[in-house]
Amino acid sequence: NFISGVMIMVRKPMRIGDLIEVDDVSGRIEQITMRDTYVRKLSNELILMPNAKIYKNAVEIITDLAERRHQLIVGVAYGEDAARARDVIEEAVRSVKSINTNRGVEVYAREFNSSSIDFTVRWWAGSEERDMHRTRSDIVIAIKQALDDAGIEIPFPYRTLTFKGDVPIAGLGDTDTGSED
Template identity: 55%
Template sequence: MQAELASPTRTELDKTLNTFATLQDQLLEMGEGLIRALPDMAIAFVILIVTWIVAKFAVRIADKIIGKTEMRPSLKNLVDTFVKLAIWLVGLMIALTVIMPGLTPASLIAGLGIGAVAIGFAFQDIFENFLAGVLIMLREKMRIGDVIECDGITGKVEHITLRETYVRKLSGEVTLVPNSMLFKNPVEILTDKVERRHEVLAGVSYDTDLDQAADVIRTAVESVDEVLTKKGIDVFACEFNSSSVDFKVRWWAGSKPRDGHESRDKVIRAIKRGLDDAGIEIPFPYVTHTFKEAVPLGGKSDS
């Protein structure tokens, strides 16, 4: 009875010992393989260091060559990025073939192609912004330093990367805008030119001589230093308002938002001063009440 109980215990012990022996052999084999691979790993590590050095010097050389041209800063960043990317791809392929000798460049490229499809589906938004960033850098418009307006965001372009664009709002905050948003939606570039047309409405009373009022307004606008008189000044009677005849006054000044605010401030002040000096009323809204029956202005008291 005791022998029958001891026999299964010995069998389980033998199995356990065999498992440990197999595991030990596998660990020893992995350790020996790792030791044999150490020289190749060291060579691959050296290749990566050389790749980093070569990429760094290649970017400097590219900067020197580009510096002699009038290339935009955003396009310069794009060239630097592609130079580094190309060198690192070559360096990584060489390092992988050193570690895994059976891996050929053809099989590596094929594997990268299959992996790129899988990664493309998984990171569709990232690649969309990447391609949009490349196209934004390639196009001539929207340079760094421009003030733009897109989808309710107004600000100054500070930096363009392959993923996003840094837009500094006029109130001081910075907004990280995905490149796909700037590529898909209409973008208004406020500072594409150094000059921009501004406008304001000026109203005069109905009993005013409109020709005289137009001359007074034009003279007032011409007196403002910030106004570019060579570009012309427009004074158009545009609307019969509830209590005034409105003129649309248009002039040219600097395209920056600050330039627009300053010129508009001085133009409004000049128009107000000119109309006051000419005795022309700038009416404010008023209401006329009409009654069916006459309303007595005074009456006898009940006492």
């Protein structure tokens, strides 16, 4: 841990205040000592992470730059015009003020899913946690509204159930309509 701490301090890959993710722990760096790095989780718990763990594992430094690319998957119904849906989604994302339109908005048809044609939607915005959540929320709302306004369906999964025999339906008794003697 000590040598790992020295290496982390010399290389300075992270700064106090950086938002990081390592080994399924996400949080903000509060302090780096020779033995441990203090990481405040997003839910406000403090984690003392041994420097050896940080040095030996991949660390995602989320806030090393002011902006980062964000991504969302959006599905539209099979009966819809995919090219039109793509254009509506792209215009909706561009309308959100908190994104950086200079870096571009990308909307690509991704795959045929079980009940939808899925699109990958990418944009650039702030890397701080509140920026990420706020921008994503604004984009989801803008896409939903734009697709609704355009009459484009966002499907939900459909399931067809097949039973191997007669299935009794509760509450339905014998419906004998024969005449009385």
